[in-house]
Structures are given as structure tokens and as C-alpha cells.
Amino acid sequence: MKTKLHERSLVLLKPDTIQRGLIGEIVARFEKKGLKITALKMVWPTKEMAAKHYDLPESAMRQLGERTLATYAEKGQKHRTNDPLEIARDIMKKLVGYLSAGPIVAMVVEGVHAVAHIRKIRGATNPLAADMGTITADYAVDSYFIADLQARAVRNLVHASGNVEEAETEIKLWFREGEIYDYDLAIEKILYSKEWEAK
Numbered sequence: 149m150k151t152k153l154h155e156r157s158l159v160l161l162k163p164d165t166i167q168r169g170l171i172g173e174i175v176a177r178f179e180k181k182g183l184k185i186t187a188l189k190m191v192w193p194t195k196e197m198a199a200k201h202y203d204l205p206e207s208a209m210r211q212l213g214e215r216t217l218a219t220y221a222e223k224g225q226k227h228r229t230n231d232p233l234e235i236a237r238d239i240m241k242k243l244v245g246y247l248s249a250g251p252i253v254a255m256v257v258e259g260v261h262a263v264a265h266i267r268k269i270r271g272a273t274n275p276l277a278a279d280m281g282t283i284t285a286d287y288a289v290d291s292y293f294i295a296d297l298q299a300r301a302v303r304n305l306v307h308a309s310g311n312v313e314e315a316e317t318e319i320k321l322w323f324r325e326g327e328i329y330d331y332d333l334a335i336e337k338i339l340y341s342k343e344w345e346a347k
């Protein structure tokens with residue numbers, strides 16, 4: 149039964165996931181968690197599509213810049229600017245190149261509290277700061293510092309929607325409703341229902 153807490157999230161396995169041969173391992177992490185994949189396809193995004201995906205509201209841009217500045221401050225390093233929006237705009241340009249560099253895998257992943265669970269599985273944006281056991285910690289050696297030095301986006305393998313509103317906007321961008329399937333998993337019917345308690 150779908151409760152109000154049932155959410156959908158957009159997950160993109162970025163070009164580095166495909167190049168690293170990690171599609172299976174990463175999809176498996178979401179499956180094993182008990183989340184439901186309701187759409188999945190390979191796409192080679194155009195630059196326009198990548199730009200649309202990363203056309204973020206100012207609040208998200210500011211957050212991205214502030215997070216980057218906080219990382220620098222934590223390590224006692226100085227960024228070339230203190231303006232979070234300038235940092236974010238600079239990163240956005242690079243992101244378009246990163247996301248459109250090769251084929252990616254786009255998925256809709258669903259479940260109760262799906263957005264938060266998926267963000268936890270993906271781990272921190274910056275692999276250097278990520279907790280072990282997360283995708284960014286387990287499979288990536290990148291950091292904001294080295295990405296900045298080389299003037300590129302941080303290679304963190306997976307995009308996952310940041311909140312429910314972002315998820316709904318992003319899902320509409322990547323999928324037609326007919327490509328998303330509505331079906332039940334055994335886990336929903338028996339495990340997370342009152343089936344056992346009713347006996």
C-alpha cells in the first residue's frame with residue numbers, strides 16, 4: 149500500500165559509473181536496500197539536456213557554493229572567491245560537460261522515504277568527505293580540491309534528487325509517465341504491511 153511517505157527520486161548513473169564498469173554494483177545497492185526501480189534506461193544526454201537538469205534554483209546554487217566554501221574552511225584552505233553563487237555558476241558550466249560526456253543510466257527509484265534513503269546510499273557529494281559504506285566513499289577517490297585544481301566537476305558517479313520537489317521536476321525532465329511502471333513488490337505486500345500482525 150502506498151502511504152503519504154512513499155516518494156520517487158531520480159537517480160542518474162553519470163558517465164564515470166559506466167566507464168568504471170559499476171552499473172551493476174550501484175544498481176544492486178538500491179535493490180538490496182529494498183527500494184523499487186520503476187523506470188530505467190540508458191541515455192547519452194545532449195548538452196541542452198544536461199543544462200536543463202542542472203538549471204537549479206538560486207537556493208540550491210547557493211547551497212552548492214556554501215558547501216564548497218565550508219569544505220575549504222574545514223581544511224584551513226582559501227577558495228579564490230568567497231561568493232557562493234560565483235562558485236556555483238562556475239561549477240554549473242563544468243557539470244554540463246561532465247553529464248553529457250557519454251552514456252548514462254537514468255532511473256526512477258521509489259519507496260518510503262526514498263529521497264533520504266537514496267541520498268544516504270549515494271553519500272556526501274565530495275568523496276573525500278563521504279562516510280565509508282556509501283557510493284562516493286567506496287568507489288571514488290576525487291575531492292573538491294583536486295577537481296578545482298583541474299578545473300572540472302567532481303567525479304562522484306551518481307546523481308540523486310535532493311528533495312521531493314526536485315525529484316518530481318527531474319523525473320518529468322527525463323521520463324514520460326508511460327516509461328514509469330506501477331507494480332507491487334513482495335516487500336510492500338507482506339513485509340511492510342500489517343499482514344503478519346493480522347494473523
Ligand code: ADP
Pocket residue numbers: 211212216239243272273292295296300301302303304306307308310
Ligand atoms: P549533489 O550531487 O550532492 O546533489 P549538487 O547538486 O550540489 O550536489 O551539485 C551537483 C554536482 O556538482 C555534484 O554532484 C558534483 O558532481 C558537482 N560539484 C558540486 N560541488 C562541486 C565542487 N566544489 N567542485 C567540483 N564539482 C562540484
Ligand code: MG
Pocket residue numbers: 308309310
Ligand atoms: Mg543536487
